[in-house]
Ligand code: SF4
């Protein structure tokens with residue numbers, strides 16, 4: 001191939017490349033400036049389970065029965081009943097912790113709860129630099145329920 005031919009092919013290739021660049025300049029960007037711009041979640045998107053608070057009494061619906069903990073595949077829910085002064089177990093939790101770092105977001109704990117005490121949260125912005133910060137206590141899980149929208153069932157409707 002002669003030099004002229006090579007130069008012509010190079011010029012055509014460069015022109016094509018610049019055309020692509022020019023075309024993209026006027027297209028609507030596909031990217032979002034997260035976290036400055038919020039990313040919309042599809043309906044039914046779910047994050048971690050959170051503890052529902054009874055709006056009238058201000059108390060948790062949880063009775064510390066432990067069924068959610070037993071149904072959780074990675075065993076990351078830690079529930080303990082409150083022990084009264086009489087030494088007997090009461091039907092509310094003294095402890096309800098969740099290790100988010102190992103949560104599969106499977107919803108099984110919500111389905112296992114007979115007392116409507118858990119809901120999947122829609123809050124996806126829970127990342128942390130330290131793994132210890134992904135360990136949520138009872139009060140933190142209740143606070144999350146109050147501030148985030150929730151999804152009741154897998155892929156289902158919000159309430
Ligand atoms: S969503 Fe699944 S993995 Fe996460 S706490 Fe509930 S049962 Fe466990």
Ligand code: SF4
Pocket residue numbers: 061062063064065066067068069079112113114115116117118
């Ligand atoms: S959240 Fe529901 S299943 Fe889990 S301990 Fe409380 S009442 Fe029982």
